[in-house]
Amino acid sequence: MCAALKPVLYGYFRSSCSWRVRIAFALKGIEYDQFPVNLIKDGGQQLTDQYRKINPMQQVPAVCIDGITISQSLAIIQYIEETRPSGPHLLPQDPKKRAQVRVICDLITSGIQPLQNLHVLQKVGEGKAEWAKYFIERGFQALEQILVQSAGQYCVGDEISMADICLVPQVYNAARFKVDMTPFPTIKKINDTLLEVEAFKASHPSCQPDTPPDLQS
Amino acid sequence: MCAALKPVLYGYFRSSCSWRVRIAFALKGIEYDQFPVNLIKDGGQQLTDQYRKINPMQQVPAVCIDGITISQSLAIIQYIEETRPSGPHLLPQDPKKRAQVRVICDLITSGIQPLQNLHVLQKVGEGKAEWAKYFIERGFQALEQILVQSAGQYCVGDEISMADICLVPQVYNAARFKVDMTPFPTIKKINDTLLEVEAFKASHPSCQPDTPPDLQS
DSSP states (O other), X not given: OOOOSSOEEEEOTTOHHHHHHHHHHHHHTOOOEEEEOOSSGGGOGGGSHHHHHHOTTOOSXXXXXXXXXXXXXXXXXXXXXXXXXXXXXXXXXXXXXXXXXXXXXXXXXXXXXXXXXXXXXXXXXXXXXXXXXXXXXXXXXXXXXXXXXXXXXXXXXXXXXXXXXXXXXXXXXXXXXXXXXXXOHHHHHHHHHHTTSHHHHHTOGGGSTTOXXXXXX | OOOOSXXXXXXXXXXXXXXXXXXXXXXXXXXXXXXXXXXXXXXOGGGSHHHHHHOTTOOSOEEEETTEEEESHHHHHHHHHHHOOSSSOSSXXXXXXXXXXHHHHHHHHHHTGGGSSXXXXXXXXXXXXXXXXXXXXXXXXXXXXXXXXXXXXSSSBTSOOHHHHHHXXXXXXXXXXXXXXXXOHHHHXXXXXXXXXXXXHHTOGGGSTTOOGGGOO
C-alpha cells in the first residue's frame, strides 16, 4: 500500500497540521506527492474505511514514506529530520535549545491546536467560534511570554526550527477565528518574517493542489 | 531561580502529564525533588503569578534542571533522554521504530489528554464526564488498532519506551471517567504488564508526597 518512490502526503490544504508537514518537506527540499483528503466533502473523506486504514485516528496528515505510514505531524517531521540529514536542521544540535523548540511545538500541538480543530468544534456546537478564540488567545498569551525570552529572528534564536513550522499555521488559524494579534507582538513579528521565507510561501494553504479556486492567491 | 542540585518537578499527584515525567525519572534512575502544585486548592495554585513565571501556560508539569526550566512533558522527557544516556533508552535507536513510538505519544498527548484535562472540562461544564469519555474512547479506538500492529510485550516491541510512559497515565484517566476497557484488549494487556514494573509503581499517583491520605495505597 505504501510503496511509492516519492513520499505521499495525505493532507488538506487548510489543515494546519498538514501545512506543518508541507513546510518541513519544503525546508528540506524533498519532493513529495499530495493525496488530498477533503475534510468537509461527503461528510469528511477522513472518515471513510479506506482512510481509517491509513490513519486510524481519521485525521490528516499522514505520510507514506520509506515503506511505512506515519501519522501525527511532529512524528512525521522528526522522522524526516532523522532520516534526511541534507538541508537545514529542523532541530538545533544543543539539547537546551532543542528543549526550547520542543516546548513551543508541544504548547501549540497539544495546548492549542487540538482544542480548535474541526472535530472538537463540531462537538462544541453553538459558541464554537468563541471557544476556539478563547483557547488560541490563552495559548498565545503563554507563547508570547516564552518567545520574548527565546526568539531572535525566529522562534528560537536565528535558525528556523520545528517551532517555526508549528507557529505559522497556528497564526493562520488564529486569523480564521479573528484573534486580535495586537497583544502578541513577538508572535506577529516572527510570523511576518517567516511568511517571506520561500518554504512557507510554497506550502501555504492558498496555493495547494486542492485549494478551491476562490481561495487561491 | 532554577539552581537546585537535583532536578525539581513541579507537579500534581493526579496529573497524568506529571506522572509521565515521574515515570521517566524513575526509569532512568534519576533522583529529583517534588514541588507540589495543587490544581484544586485555592482555586488552583497553577494560576498564581508566582507559578506563571515557571510555566506561562499555567499547567503542570514543569521541571527545573541543569539551570533551565522546561515545561511540556514530552519536551522534558526528551531532554532527559538526550542528556542522561545512563539507564534504558526511552526512544528506540531505529528511526522507523522511533516514529512508531512518537505516533503513539502524540496521539495521546495531542489527541486525547488535552481534550479531557481539568481546564477544558471546566469550560465544557455540564456534560463534562460524557465529553471526556467520548474523546478518550475515540482515541483508544485508534490506539488499539495501532498497538495491535506495533506491540510486543510493550507498546512498540519488547522495550519500554516513551509510548508506554504516555499510555499508563492515560489509562488511569480513562478509569477515572469509567471507560469500559473491554473493547481495548491490547491497551489493557500492555497497561497491566507495565503496572507491574517498578518505575511505574513508584511513580503512581497513589503514593506521591502530595497524595491525600484517603487516596493513598
